[in-house]
Amino acid sequence: MNNGSHSKGAAEKEAATDESKREKRYNWSQMDLEEMASIYWADMAPKRRREGFDEDRDVPSYEWLTDYGFSGIAYALREHHDLTPRQFFVNVVGLGDGEDPDEWVWGIDHQPTVDALDSYLRTLGTLGKRTDSTVETHRTRLTKWVRTYRDLHGTDALLASLDDVSNQPREMNRCYAVLEVFDNELSTNRSKLEYLTVIQSWYQYLFGHQYARYNPLSQVQNDIGWEAEESDPSALSPAQVRRIYTEVSDPEEELLVVALAGWGLRPSEVASLHNQQVVLDGDDPHLSFGDGERKNGPGEVTLMYGVNLLTDRVDTLADRQKWNGHLFPSRSSSTGHISVSTVRRRFKRVADRADVIVDGDTPTPKMGRRFWYSVYQEAVSEVAAGLEGVAADQGSSSVDVVMRNYLSEEQLRQARRERMQERLAEAFVG
Template sequence: MTDRPKDNPDDTDEYRDWGHDLTTLQDIGEEILDDWREDNPHSPRDYPTVQWLAENGYSHLRWILREKHDMGTPEFFVLLTSAGGQEGYEWHIDDVATIGIAKTYLDDRVACRDWEYSTKRTNRSRINSVLRRFSEEYGDAAVVAYANDPERKTELYETFKQIGISLRDECASDESALKFVRAAHRFFEWLERSDRIEFDPMEDIEEEFTWAVDPEPTPLTEEQVKRLWITAETDEERVLVIGYCVWGVRTSELPRVHVTQFQFDQEPPKISFDERDRKNGLGEVSLLFGLDAVASLLDTRARQPDWNGHLFPSPKDGRPFLCGRQAREKFKDLCRRANVTIDGDVATPKHGRSLYYNVLADAETDLLEMAANLAEEQGAKDPVSVRDFYLTPERRDRYRRVFFRYRMRQIFPDDAFADTGDGPGFDRSLDDFE
């Protein structure tokens, strides 16, 4: 029997281990939605495109749905996952007043909290689902009106508690159920804060349950990162470590990094990312770690015929770069050889990215400590105000990068560091604090 290409996502062990029942597929669907929303935060769609599913290694889902459940992917995501809603959105309740105030709440969050459309869409779907359940359980959906009648307080609370029980029974995970409960509760908290209702009918409702919710990804330890670097045998593997732990990119973002994002003519060299998709990450990261590996990998790629410029091009025709699943498997393979595990399981790129954000947070703390020293000299009490008003945004970013580099310097072995003379010991701009 001829071996199929290893990089074909349809042939991975993970696919063979998938269950075909809808409960298992719901869990997988939620994971896919998380990847989709992370990759496409500004998309008006509620669920992934067929092309995205194929490019990111999830094409087998379409086969299972079609062959085992006579279901298409749009039907699956709309009916069985938190994607909810459709184009030309439908509220599944009849009470016009409640629908109107829910729309007002969502628009207010966009205006006051800068919610992206994807965030608004997700919360709308969850609130809609909870209100529909309330209507079915209580008899109608006029909950906003009822929350102004103190005599109904106990029975409203009991109704929402029953909704919480049913959500935990029906959702793929406690985490998914909690997101529905929390979205609806925040809606009622806003109604109470703005004096639109007399009492919050879901007050403390989350405390009624024990939620089996996974915490934020555990970051890799310093020792684990060092072990990964030492174990890496190729430039490609070293770039995996740098990409996820130092650049802090998403799993599927690293393979698509393009040669045009590198600025080797600057000192130090840099890689730039689209800041709209970086959340609170650095939009520009200095190549002080793994520079030799990056340059060598790019040189190797450039010698390949028909190279398209991506760091991890796909060997499959019609696909420009490896999908997120393939990149994850490459990183996990390195972790297996280095014996790097988190809670007994092989580590994944998200654990490297978690380390990146922890280091970034530490760098912010370093910046505040220096601002505190300056504030003390000037007789000011608040280091945050010194940081925000004494320093320009450009200087804050520059200092933050300096502290970030310094902390990463303590993590990576010496052979990973490119000594360009740019570090805390050489950055004269820190004299501004003295």
């Protein structure tokens, strides 16, 4: 009786495993590292969570990958990126507890080239003020470049031919040959252009800092035929924001959703948000960012919704004996705050509970930021539309003339703020 029951259970488990293997077919060899990481968060992480794993920390074993039909990633990582699965899940995806499974290995032996790569990344992170995630993205893409160059041309001395201008035609051909490999291996023009941007930046650094006498990719924009696909980025709708917001389970989760969709912050800005950036005095509550701290964004972010949540969060954390000032602190992280991957995981967890789907998949934190910008554009348009009658009464040629000559910047700002507050209240409260 027991043996039969055991056999039946084993058979059911085996059938479930076989079914999991048939769920999807992944063309791992055609993916870059970021695309592989997105597969982890979209398809692997939910399975890990359902089995009781901490999907933000626990690194999948090879056995688990095999059982669930993901074993092909190991081959692609080894053959195309010279990485082990553990290196990928820790260094690229961001799992683990701040561990470093191996010192980063470029996969080349030419020390001057390695030194130039390391120098570029240090400059990018210190003087360039780029985030850790940006530096890691550059690192992984440069790694693919130098290893492909090595495999294709039989040498890892990428700097050797850059000290003599007479070598430029031959070196250009070598670099273009590597780009042809990228053209065949990467699945989308977007991925190809993202890699190209990083490679161009490195060669420009080499030329500007006297590592090279010329830039072999100086004409690549004129020669290459990659064009970005034109598509509007997806954004959450007000109804979807409301559904997600109603599914938050604690004040920390609530603040995270508001910071993304109600303040329009980037995931990295949410992760590292600090009490020193919070300005609640006076009639203009806002977050303050240092010079150059925000890429393509203002140094201040006006808080038009959720100020009470922020105040409560600060008060709660201030009662802790050892608070480091971060609004999303983490004792296990060397930075003192949660990681971007944790922001992504927590947001997607709430979206999963709300059963919200965008473009056939669970929405990402960036879609919350895009919601904020779409709502802001609508608020600006409404303010302009409200002045059309004034423009007609004044005989002005356009609303812009009224806005410029009859209203102060403070009046316009207040009008935009009121419209924005109404829009956000509709989305979060209904």
